[in-house]
Amino acid sequence: MIKRRKFSEALFKALGLSALVLAVGTLVLLFGALLIDGVGRLDWQFLTSFPSRHASQAGILPAVVGSTLVMLVTAFVGIPIGVAAAIYLEEYARRTWLTELIEVTVTNLAGVPSIIFGLLALGLFVYMLGLGSSILTAGLTLALLILPVVIVTTREAIRAIPVQIREAAFALGATRWQTVADHVLPYSASGILTGIILALSRAIGETAPIVTVGALTFIAFLPPSPITDQPPYLSFEWLMSPFTVMPIQMFGWVSRPGEDFAANAAAAGLLLVGMTLAMNGLAIYVRYRMRKRVSW
Amino acid sequence: MARPVDGPYIDSAGRGDWPKPLKAETCELSFYYGTRLVLKRVSVPIAECNITALIGPSGCGKSTFLRCFNRMHDLYPGTRYEGAIVLYPDSRNILDREVDPIEVRMRLAMVFQKPNPFPKSVYENVAYGLRVRGVKDRRAIDEKVEQALRSAALWEEVKDRLSALGTSLSGGQQQRLCIARALATDPELLLLDEPTSALDPIATASIEELLQDLKRRVTILIVTHNMQQAARISDWTAFMYLGELVEFGPTKRLFTTPAKKQTEDYITGRFG
Known part of the structure; x- marks a missing residue:
């Protein structure tokens, strides 16, 4: 037995x-x-060169710059909106059928295939708003994509704060906003930050929605510099520039015949995996560091 | 608000133990969670610079009663008050619709059952009430923090580590920190919700001693499920059962010659 x-x-x-x-x-x-x-292709020349017809002279510079700038727009737009929406839903909104509906919708949006977001962005940003196939369009598209993830993780982080802490603040005469700004946000920062980094690391590898809004696969120039030598020293022209991103560059190389371009694709893949791992590592580190400080 | 003449706080013998002067009183206070009535027309006087204790078996509504005083229930949907809580000397009914709960919470302070310091420094914990009120002057805050920590008998233990996290203190110290945090804003009335139920006997004794000291300056309303504690520290005791006030009187009298059979049964340990 x-x-x-x-x-x-x-x-x-x-x-x-x-x-x-x-x-x-x-x-x-x-x-x-x-x-x-x-690994053999991953050298300084590869990182600092433009694409080329000759595999050995080709590089990934425009794609790295493109990915970085797109992420910048995504983070700048997606994070504040996502965090603010989560705070509103969690701290301010009364429980009604409407907020329940919004909750369910947000959670479901997180699971919608990314190409759907691409189609939506093509219609809204490219055609309706006339933003073209630009860095701005791509950044906004990915911002939409990460929005549900940011909202869900932020709400979870906020919900982890014990109700006793909130009541302590309210009992001292704090307003709702003071309670959020002085307690809820600082104590849940590690959780929120982790969620943001994970969302961004997902966005950096996204290909489908970026292809849909019309990124280039071969690009031999960089977007205009955001810093200029004339007042006001800041330029936002780069927002409207055509671009490519790393996964698309990688796909471009994979689809070409010949062993040598395959090596380029593999090197680009390595770089992408490395960046994603680095972001995940950062998320773990942030969580570990801040958890140690906040406890109850 | 008229004082009910035959309220349960005048005992059957007509001794009419009525505290004077009053810091506050509840007049026929009822409270609903949704449609459930949890407090039934409770009228209790709170004597100035005295300790008033609320006793009763768990679930009798004593914590709910306490939390009416700083409108804590306003934070949650579906709650409703009836009757009045009058604060003296200005005779303001703090349950009035026109009264902002924040205004009420600025006048009163509360210490909770489980120590709940913020995960901030000891200093910031005590200073927070002042910061909420917009006090910017560093010297004034420094002074208040020290004064509050001294009042809470914690200064000597933490004066060298004001920047340590409040959550890193021991349980008893954390609760005294919460008391200091409550005292820093000079509240008119200090509400304590079973403040020692999570503490060991030594920490409990030090808090009880502290309350005896504090009552010279501040009115105290304390909920306790520990009858010995009520008998030891309070001047007035209210016994509640199933959302109703059964008996109110001077602690000594209530514990030696209770007027009601239910009170006697409870304090002699026959139920509850």
Whole structure:
């Protein structure tokens, strides 16, 4: 009797282990192949060159700059709106059928395929608002994409603050806004920040919506510099510039014949994976650092 | 607001123990959570610079009663007050629709059951009430913080680590920090909701001693489920049961010769 039960236990253990090996093994294999193919191409020349017809002279500079600028717009637009919406829903809104509906919708939006956001952006930003296939359009599109994720994670972080802390602030005569600004936001900052970084790391790898709004695959120039030598020293021309981003550059290389461009694609892939991992690492670090300070 | 003549706080023997002068009183205070009536026309006087204790079995509404005083229930939907809570000397009914709950909370202060310091420094914890009120002068804040910490008998223990996190103190120290935080804004009435129920006996004793000291300057209303505590520290005691006030009187009298059978049963441990 005991033997039979022990047998089923061993069986499950073996099953679980093989599932784990299969999952992790595939990942390791994939990443290993990428590493072998790409690491040889990942040098300074590759990082600082424009695309070229010759694989060995091609580089990823416009894509890195494009990704960075698009992320900048995304963060600048998506984070304040997302955090503010979450605060409103969690701290201010009364529970009615309308807020319930909004809650469900936001949660569902987080699961909508990203190309749908691309289509929406094509209609709204490119055609209706006439923003063209620009960095601004791409940034706004990705901002829409991360909005539900930011809202959901921010709400979770806010909800983790014990009600006793809020009541302590209210009992001292604080207004709702004082309670939010002095307590709720600072204490949930680590959770909010983690959510933001994870959302951005998802956005940086997005390809479909960016293709939909019309990013280029071959681009031999950089957007205008945001800093100029004439007053007012700041320029926003870059917002309207055509662009490419890393995943699209990578796709462009993959789709070309020949071994040498495949190496470029692998190197771009490595860079992308590296950036995503770095952002995730930062998220973990931030959470770890700030959790240590805030406790109750 | 007329004082009900045959309210339960005048005992059956007609001794009419009525505290004077009053800092506050509730007049036929009822309270609803949704449609559920949890306080039934409770009238209790709160004597100035005295300790008034609320006792009763758990679920009798004593915490709900306390939280009416600083309009804490306003934070949650579906709550409703009836009757009045009058604050003296200006005879203001703080349940009046026109009265902003924030105005009420600026006059009163509350200490909660579980110590709930902010995860900020000891200094910032005590200073927060002043910051909310827009006090900017650093020297004034420094002074108030020290004074409040001294009043809460915590100064000697924390004066060298005012920048340490309030949450890093021991349980008893945390609760005294919460008392200091409440005292920093010179409240007219200090509300305490079972402040020692999460503490060990030594920390409890130090808080009880502290309250005896404080009552010279501030009126105290304390909820406790510990009858011995009520008997030890309070001047007046109100016994509540199932949302109703059963008996109110001077603590000594209420514990030695209760007028009501229910009170006697409760204080002799026959129920509750």
